[in-house]
Amino acid sequence: MLGVQFGEMPEAIYNTAVYFKNTYLDSWFDDEFVRRMIKSVDKSIVLGDALIQSPVLGKIAPTQLSGGVKTLILIYYKPELVFNASTCGNNCAWWILRMASKRDITINLRHLMVFGNGKFSIRVLNSGNVVHDMLGFIEEYDVAMNGAER
Amino acid sequence: MKGTYDIRIENARVQFKLTLTRSLTVIRGNSATGKSTLVGMVAEYAQDGQASGITLSSARPCVVLAGRSWKRDLEETKGSFVFLDEGNTFTRTEEFAKAVRNSDNYYVLVTRESLPMLPYSVEEVYELRNSTSRYPGIRKYYTHARRMYTQIPHITNPQTVIVEDSNSGYEFFRALCEHSEIECTSAHGKGNVLAKLRACASERILIIADGAEFGPQMEAVLELAQRKGAGLFLPESFEWLILCSGLVRDSEIPKILENPSAYVESREYFSWERFFTSLLVERTQGTYxxxxxxxxxxxYLASRERSLVEAQVQQTGIQASPMTDL
Known part of the structure; x- marks a missing residue:
C-alpha cells in the first residue's frame, strides 16, 4: 500500500535530484519497468548503457531526466527510503500507485498530488487513516497541512 | 522594482519565453516540461555569460538562488530576476518570505509546494508548454509559460457564498446576499477556504477570494471545487472591485488599473492586493x-454606490434589487 506523510518529515530525502545523481547505477536503466516510466513521463527512450534519447535535449545522461522520473526511479529501487514526491507532477501519480500495488512504499508530499478520479488505497501517516478517493485525500491534506478540522 | 518584463533564453535545442508581471511568479505542472532545464540554463548563463553558448534576452540580470549561502547571496542581489528550482528547503521558511518581502527583485519559483507565506497571485502561476520547431529540418523546442488557471469554474445564482475575507469585503457581500436570500459565510482567511468548502453541503457554492493573494490555496481549492461543482470568483481584491467600479472619481485610477504592474513597487507592496488597498484608502481619504x-x-451600501460596485460582480448572480439602500 502507498503511505503518504504530508508536510515536514526530517527523515525524508528532500532534494531527490542530488540524491539520484550520487546514487544511481547504470544497470537501473536495463529494467523494463524503469524504461516504461521514462517513456511515459519524459517521452524519452533508453538506448542502452544508461544513455537516453530525449525528444528535447537529444542524447542525455540519467542526471538530465526530469525531477519527477528521477524520484520515481528512486522510489522503485529504494522502497525502504522516503522521498519528497512533491518533485513529481500529477503525471507521475499513476506510477506511484502502480509501484505501491506491488509493495509497501511511503512518500512525503508537500502539495496536493492528484491521483485521478478512480478508487485507490492510501494510508495517510499523519492521521493513520486510509482513504480511497480524492475527496478523502483532500480532507486529509487539509487537516495535515492547514490544521483544519474534520 | 516595477514593470512587466519579457525574458527569452535559448540554446541550440530549446527556447524558453516568459513574462514577469509581478514580484512573484510560480512555475509548476507536470514533470518533464522543462522547468529544471530552464533554471539550469539561467544558472549556466549567470556563470559564464555568452561563453556558455546560451543566449539570454532580459532587461535585468537573471540569477539562480540555491544552497546554504542563499541569504548572503540574496542580500547582494538587487534589481534582478531571481530563479529558484525545487529542492531548496529554505523556500518554505518564514525567513525566506521575509527576505523576499524586503528585496527589490522579481522571483521565479519552480515548486509545487503551496508556500502559504508568499502571497502570490492565481494569475502568476504558470506551466510550461512546448511546441516543436516551425522550420523543417531544424529540431528545436519552443517553450512558453502559460497561465495554469485559465479554466476557473463559474456558477451563477449560488445558494451559499463563502467569502475568504472577514472584513469590509465580507460585509459588502453579506449585505448583497442577505437581500438576495443567499447564505453568506466568511472563511476568516485564505487558509480556511478549503475547510469551509469541505464542510458546505449546498449544491450551488460560490467562493469569493482575492485572486491577488490566493495562489498558495488555489490548487487544492480548485481541485475540490471541480469535484463539488462549486464556482470561484477571484477578483484581484475587493478594493480592486471598488476602484474598477468608477465610484471613486480620480483621473489616474483608470490608467493604474489598465497596467498595475507599472505602478506597483515590489519593495513597498508584497502583493497587488496591498497596493490596491493602499490606493483606495489614499484616494478616498477625507471624502464620504x-x-x-x-x-x-x-x-458603500447606499443604492447608487452599491449598484456601481455590484455591477462588477454581476457574473456571480448575487445582487440586490436596484436603487435600494441596504
Whole structure:
C-alpha cells in the first residue's frame, strides 16, 4: 500500500535530484519497468548503457531526466527510503500507485498530488487513516497541512 | 522594482519565453516540461555569460538562488530576476518570505509546494508548454509559460457564498446576499477556504477570494471545487472591485488599473492586493467614501454606490434589487 506523510518529515530525502545523481547505477536503466516510466513521463527512450534519447535535449545522461522520473526511479529501487514526491507532477501519480500495488512504499508530499478520479488505497501517516478517493485525500491534506478540522 | 518584463533564453535545442508581471511568479505542472532545464540554463548563463553558448534576452540580470549561502547571496542581489528550482528547503521558511518581502527583485519559483507565506497571485502561476520547431529540418523546442488557471469554474445564482475575507469585503457581500436570500459565510482567511468548502453541503457554492493573494490555496481549492461543482470568483481584491467600479472619481485610477504592474513597487507592496488597498484608502481619504479595510463604510451600501460596485460582480448572480439602500 502507498503511505503518504504530508508536510515536514526530517527523515525524508528532500532534494531527490542530488540524491539520484550520487546514487544511481547504470544497470537501473536495463529494467523494463524503469524504461516504461521514462517513456511515459519524459517521452524519452533508453538506448542502452544508461544513455537516453530525449525528444528535447537529444542524447542525455540519467542526471538530465526530469525531477519527477528521477524520484520515481528512486522510489522503485529504494522502497525502504522516503522521498519528497512533491518533485513529481500529477503525471507521475499513476506510477506511484502502480509501484505501491506491488509493495509497501511511503512518500512525503508537500502539495496536493492528484491521483485521478478512480478508487485507490492510501494510508495517510499523519492521521493513520486510509482513504480511497480524492475527496478523502483532500480532507486529509487539509487537516495535515492547514490544521483544519474534520 | 516595477514593470512587466519579457525574458527569452535559448540554446541550440530549446527556447524558453516568459513574462514577469509581478514580484512573484510560480512555475509548476507536470514533470518533464522543462522547468529544471530552464533554471539550469539561467544558472549556466549567470556563470559564464555568452561563453556558455546560451543566449539570454532580459532587461535585468537573471540569477539562480540555491544552497546554504542563499541569504548572503540574496542580500547582494538587487534589481534582478531571481530563479529558484525545487529542492531548496529554505523556500518554505518564514525567513525566506521575509527576505523576499524586503528585496527589490522579481522571483521565479519552480515548486509545487503551496508556500502559504508568499502571497502570490492565481494569475502568476504558470506551466510550461512546448511546441516543436516551425522550420523543417531544424529540431528545436519552443517553450512558453502559460497561465495554469485559465479554466476557473463559474456558477451563477449560488445558494451559499463563502467569502475568504472577514472584513469590509465580507460585509459588502453579506449585505448583497442577505437581500438576495443567499447564505453568506466568511472563511476568516485564505487558509480556511478549503475547510469551509469541505464542510458546505449546498449544491450551488460560490467562493469569493482575492485572486491577488490566493495562489498558495488555489490548487487544492480548485481541485475540490471541480469535484463539488462549486464556482470561484477571484477578483484581484475587493478594493480592486471598488476602484474598477468608477465610484471613486480620480483621473489616474483608470490608467493604474489598465497596467498595475507599472505602478506597483515590489519593495513597498508584497502583493497587488496591498497596493490596491493602499490606493483606495489614499484616494478616498477625507471624502464620504473614506475606506477602512477593517470595517465597511456604510456609504458603500447606499443604492447608487452599491449598484456601481455590484455591477462588477454581476457574473456571480448575487445582487440586490436596484436603487435600494441596504
Amino acid at each position: 467614501l473614506h475606506y477602512d479595510k477593517a470595517r465597511l463604510n456604510p456609504a
